[in-house]
Amino acid sequence: MTARELLQQVAIDRGDAEGLLANALRVNRAWLFAHRDEPVDDSCAEHFMEQARARAEGEPLAYLLGYRDFWSLRLNVNRDVLIPRRETEHLVEWAIERIDAGAQRILDLGTGSGAIALACKSERPQVEMCAVDGCQEALSCARANGESLGLEVDWLYSDWFEKVPPNYWDLVVSNPPYIAANDAHLSRGDLPAEPALALIGGHTGLESIDHIVAGAPDFLRPGGWLLLEHGFDQAELVAGLLRTKGFSKVSTRRDWSGHARMTGGQWLN
Ligand SMILES: C[S@@+](CC[C@H](N)C(=O)[O-])C[C@H]1O[C@@H](n2cnc3c(N)ncnc32)[C@H](O)[C@@H]1O
Known part of the structure; x- marks a missing residue:
């Protein structure tokens, strides 16, 4: 599945989804945007889907990403x-x-x-x-x-x-x-x-x-x-x-x- 398809599959805020996918792929959002039609590695895709599910259930984005900028x-x-x-x-x-x-x-x-x-x-x-x-x-x-x-x-x-x-x-x-x-x-x-x-x-x-x-x-x-x-x-x-x-x-x-x-x-x- 491509990054674009993965982002379309999840029912969470678009910004949160991009942040989680970029984090799973260890890239920044600009990279994600430029490469959104390339296939995503299966284990990254699975990790992203799990995190998106947790986010949908209310887990804070910062805990899923593991950081917060302050x-x-x-x-x-x-x-x-x-x-x-x-x-x-x-x-x-x-x-x-x-x-x-x-x-x-x-x-x-x-x-x-x-x-x-x-x-x-x-x-x-x-x-x-x-x-x-x-x-x-x-x-x-x-x-x-x-x-x-x-x-x-x-x-x-x-x-x-x-x-x-x-x-x-x-x-x-x-x-x-x-x-x-x-x-x-x-x-x-x-x-x-x-x-x-x-x-x-x-x-x-x-x-x-x-x-x-x-x-x-x-x-x-x-x-x-x-x-x-x-x-x-x-x-x-x-x-x-x-x-x-x-x-x-x-x-x-x-x-x-x-x-x-x-x-x-x-x-x-
Ligand atoms: C509102 S948080 C603030 C955390 C951080 N200073 C910030 O602004 O992001 C309050 C902090 O006080 C700590 N705390 C609560 N009761 C305490 C106590 N009796 N003695 C020392 N720290 C306590 C909590 O563990 C928590 O880390």
């Missing part, structure tokens, strides 16, 4: 980690602003595939970067990404701050789980396939953020910053938590779609 990096991903989101690139931009303003010791809490830590380290290699996760399998994925990209990060298995050195960090950045356990979004899109530990922030969704805000002052140096990603409807609540805890200069930023998706503040005490 920032300027290609990150390997699997079912142990959240698929990095474009919105999180805004958090990386904000973290880099803080680094350029003098932050040297950076802590990424809940690193998953290593997305935030590796993006910051790739842009500003001089920083000391530590990345924490409470899931060993996620940390293995992040460490492997760091090794293949040649980026040095201290990978730490810890329940949030539990094993983190106190009074040390200029910047704590985190995209923690923030979806409420009964939120209907959990059954939509890629979310059913992603790890619950990466998505669910407790009964209200804010428990992990609350825990991080409460703990951060003991770990930040005076003048240090805490930057948090959160849900589109949580900005006021997160800003409130930061102000109540005593953070200064609390502000919220919006993502590409205009949603208020990250809030941060400075610890001056």
Whole structure:
């Protein structure tokens, strides 16, 4: 069967199908287009059909391909980690602003595939970067990404701050789980396939953020910053938590779609 025929056989999004077939053939899409009337090797065709079936049943494209591009990096991903989101690139931009303003010791809490830590380290290699996760399998994925990209990060298995050195960090950045356990979004899109530990922030969704805000002052140096990603409807609540805890200069930023998706503040005490 030719590439064109294979693409016509599957009932999934055309872009996804081309991505899967190009990946199975280890070529790029331009090659696929130029060679679409040539016969495809049987084992590649079979692999593609299997993956297309899985995609039709809801398996996320990134898990099937085994990677997701984030920032300027290609990150390997699997079912142990959240698929990095474009919105999180805004958090990386904000973290880099803080680094350029003098932050040297950076802590990424809940690193998953290593997305935030590796993006910051790739842009500003001089920083000391530590990345924490409470899931060993996620940390293995992040460490492997760091090794293949040649980026040095201290990978730490810890329940949030539990094993983190106190009074040390200029910047704590985190995209923690923030979806409420009964939120209907959990059954939509890629979310059913992603790890619950990466998505669910407790009964209200804010428990992990609350825990991080409460703990951060003991770990930040005076003048240090805490930057948090959160849900589109949580900005006021997160800003409130930061102000109540005593953070200064609390502000919220919006993502590409205009949603208020990250809030941060400075610890001056
Ligand atoms: C929303 S994901 C973010 C992953 C990555 N930072 C990103 O932006 O793509 C949240 C991460 O927090 C981790 N996590 C959840 N509970 C944790 C805990 N108690 N301690 C440390 N990490 C935790 C999850 O394993 C997951 O990797």
